[in-house]
Amino acid sequence: MIELILSDRCTNCGACVEVCPVNVINPSASGPPTLARVEECQTCFMCELYCRADAIYVAPDCDRRVEVNPAEIVASGCLGQYRKHSGWDEWAEQFPNNQWLMETVFRRAGEAAAVAAPLLRKSQT
Ligand code: SF4
Ligand code: SF4
Numbered sequence: 001m002i003e004l005i006l007s008d009r010c011t012n013c014g015a016c017v018e019v020c021p022v023n024v025i026n027p028s029a030s031g032p033p034t035l036a037r038v039e040e041c042q043t044c045f046m047c048e049l050y051c052r053a054d055a056i057y058v059a060p061d062c063d064r065r066v067e068v069n070p071a072e073i074v075a076s077g078c079l080g081q082y083r084k085h086s087g088w089d090e091w092a093e094q095f096p097n098n099q100w101l102m103e104t105v106f107r108r109a110g111e112a113a114a115v116a117a118p119l120l121r122k123s124q125t
Contacts, residue, residue: 001038001039001041001043001058001059001061001062001064001065001066002024002025002035002038002041002043002047002056002057002058002059003038003057003058003059003065003066003068004056004057004068004070004073005025005032005033005034005035005055005056006055006056006057006070006074006079007031007032007055009053009054009055009079010031010032010033010053010055011052011053011055012028012031012032012033013052013053014027014033015047015050015051015052016033016047016050016051016056017033018050019046019047019049019050020046020047021042021044021046022037022040022041022042023036023037023040024036024037024038024040024041024047025047032055038065039065041058041062042062043058043059043060043061043062045058045082048080048082048083049082049083049086049088050083051080051083052083052089054079054080054083055079056079057073057078057079
């Protein structure tokens with residue numbers, strides 16, 4: 001779940017507010033956006049991915065909130081790692097986004113499931 005927006009890094013671009021599919025992040029007229037409905041967070045990392053300022057930390061635990069220390073998170077170097085390793089923005093040359101290859105895997109799994117479903121139904125009758 002999303003745990004941090006670091007106000008000293010945030011440029012108030014609004015991207016995280018826009019991409020969050022469940023409106024966890026509230027815009028603010030006077031500064032960085034704020035966390036509003038964290039319990040709704042899907043741990044999808046979209047806000048991290050779109051934050052070019054690397055100001056957001058999403059903890060990998062998708063079931064419950066975890067206590068985080070902002071200074072430790074900054075020192076860990078994990079901020080922006082997902083965006084970097086996904087090859088977004090300035091990282092496009094250095095880290096090709098191989099995650100998109102999963103699209104082929106998902107398509108093939110879908111095709112296999114479509115073939116298997118009628119056979120499964122037949123075996124159950
Ligand atoms: S995407 Fe990052 S820089 Fe933009 S408003 Fe959200 S936290 Fe701030
Ligand atoms: S991880 Fe996903 S659901 Fe959670 S705040 Fe970020 S964009 Fe929204």
